[in-house]
Structure formats: C-alpha cells, structure tokens
Amino acid sequence: MTQSYRNRRCLTRPQIRRREQNNNSIVGKTVKKQRPVNLDLTTIRFPVTAIASILHRVSGVITFVAVGILLWILGLSLSSQEGFLVASSIMSGFFVKFIMWGILTALAYHVVVGVRHLLMDAGYLEESFEAGTRSANVSFVITVVLSILAGVLVW
Ligand code: HEM
Incomplete structure (x- = not known):
C-alpha cells in the first residue's frame, strides 16, 4: 500500500506521510476509501x-x-x-x-x-x-x- 502511494508522482512527502498515518488510524479503517465523488446533479x-x-x-x-x-x-x-x-x-x-x-x-x-x-x-x-x-x-x-x-x- 505504501509503495502505491510513493508511485504517485503528484503526492508530496507530507501528503504520503499523512495517508500512511490515516491508514494506520481509525480513519483509515472506518471511512470508506472509495467514496463517491460524482456530484453531477444531472445524473441524480x-x-x-x-x-x-x-x-x-x-x-x-x-x-x-x-x-x-x-x-x-x-x-x-x-x-x-x-x-x-x-x-x-x-x-x-x-x-x-x-x-x-x-x-x-x-x-x-x-x-x-x-x-x-x-x-x-x-x-x-x-x-x-x-x-x-x-x-x-x-x-x-x-x-x-x-x-x-x-x-x-x-x-
Ligand atoms: C395563503 C395560503 C398559504 C401559504 C402562503 C402557505 C405557505 C406555505 C409554505 C411556505 C410552506 C412551506 C413550509 C416549509 O416547507 O418549511 C407551507 C407548508 C404547508 N402548507 Fe401551506 N400555505 C398556505 C395555505 C395552505 C393550505 C390552504 C393548506 C391546506 C391543506 C396548507 C397546508 C400546508 C402543509 C400541510 C404544510 C407542511 C408541509 C410539510 O410538513 O412539509 N397550506 N405552506
């Protein structure tokens, strides 16, 4: 998992660190990782x-x-x-x-x-x-x- 973050060129070091911390915390375990981001009202x-x-x-x-x-x-x-x-x-x-x-x-x-x-x-x-x-x-x-x-x- 850590490796896949590092492979993303657009992430800065602090962002990678925060994501790793999130993964080890309750946030990473309880919040759905693939949350819907499509808020196109015409599709609702x-x-x-x-x-x-x-x-x-x-x-x-x-x-x-x-x-x-x-x-x-x-x-x-x-x-x-x-x-x-x-x-x-x-x-x-x-x-x-x-x-x-x-x-x-x-x-x-x-x-x-x-x-x-x-x-x-x-x-x-x-x-x-x-x-x-x-x-x-x-x-x-x-x-x-x-x-x-x-x-x-x-x-
Ligand atoms: C001058 C006449 C009236 C005006 C200006 C008026 C205005 C409004 C407005 C602005 C709301 C929306 C409140 C909200 O969604 O927060 C509302 C809700 C409501 N109106 Fe009227 N109204 C009028 C007459 C009537 C009449 C004659 C009835 C008879 C059936 C009625 C039944 C209701 C009911 C039951 C609600 C609540 C609906 C809900 O709980 O979502 N109204 N009214």
Whole structure:
C-alpha cells in the first residue's frame, strides 16, 4: 500500500506521510476509501415523493408572494369606480392572465399536497414509500385537472 502511494508522482512527502498515518488510524479503517465523488446533479434521479415535497415548498412560497399581489389588486378594484376599471384593464392582459393562472395552479397544488400531508399525519394514508409514491402521483393528476379548470376560469 505504501509503495502505491510513493508511485504517485503528484503526492508530496507530507501528503504520503499523512495517508500512511490515516491508514494506520481509525480513519483509515472506518471511512470508506472509495467514496463517491460524482456530484453531477444531472445524473441524480429524485423519487417522485421528493419532487412532490420540493414543489410543495416552492408552491407555498409562490402562494405567499401571490397573497400580496392579489390583495393589492382587490384593494385597487374596491377603491373607486376608476380603480375598478384600472384593475380590470390590468387583469385583461395576456401576461397578467398567465401569471394568475400560474398562481392558481400553485395554490391548487399546495392545497392538494397539503391535504395529502394532513391525511398522512392523521394516519389515513400509510407512511410507506409505495403509498407515498401513489398519493404523490394522484396529487399530480388532481393538480393537472384543477390547473385546466383554472385556465378555463382565467381565460
Ligand atoms: C395563503 C395560503 C398559504 C401559504 C402562503 C402557505 C405557505 C406555505 C409554505 C411556505 C410552506 C412551506 C413550509 C416549509 O416547507 O418549511 C407551507 C407548508 C404547508 N402548507 Fe401551506 N400555505 C398556505 C395555505 C395552505 C393550505 C390552504 C393548506 C391546506 C391543506 C396548507 C397546508 C400546508 C402543509 C400541510 C404544510 C407542511 C408541509 C410539510 O410538513 O412539509 N397550506 N405552506
């Protein structure tokens, strides 16, 4: 083993000494020597439950930001007749409608997966990987349906 370190031209003498010491210590015996170094995120596949969880947090943050925007539009529309007309004209643009559709989709997803969470917490859904995968997929399908309905509502 010592010989193989010495054959590596890129190692300095102190590095060789440290590796030899590591090999004789508890570190060399307990830590896996061939540890994975590949952290290329494009090669890592997340399970659907992880994706559902990450999206739940993302949709929660989108909903949080959306509350401010929606309250502002509501306040504007209720302020006066002119305010209502301004709010209506803002809401009639394609880009704004697209944002509203995105907000409604995020809210729908957050509520659907939130209910899934609460059902799991209350013990109505099994907390196994298989059951979690199934309920996550069902949540995605329900969200797609609600998202289409939200599109119909907005346009
Ligand atoms: C204005 C409305 C809402 C906002 C701004 C909001 C925001 C958030 C945010 C940011 C989180 C992430 C917390 C974290 O991951 O640390 C969260 C988690 C959660 N939300 Fe909401 N939420 C809203 C409405 C709802 C509704 C209506 C439900 C009903 C089902 C719900 C159920 C949940 C649950 C169960 C969690 C915890 C998930 C977990 O334990 O990982 N939320 N919410």
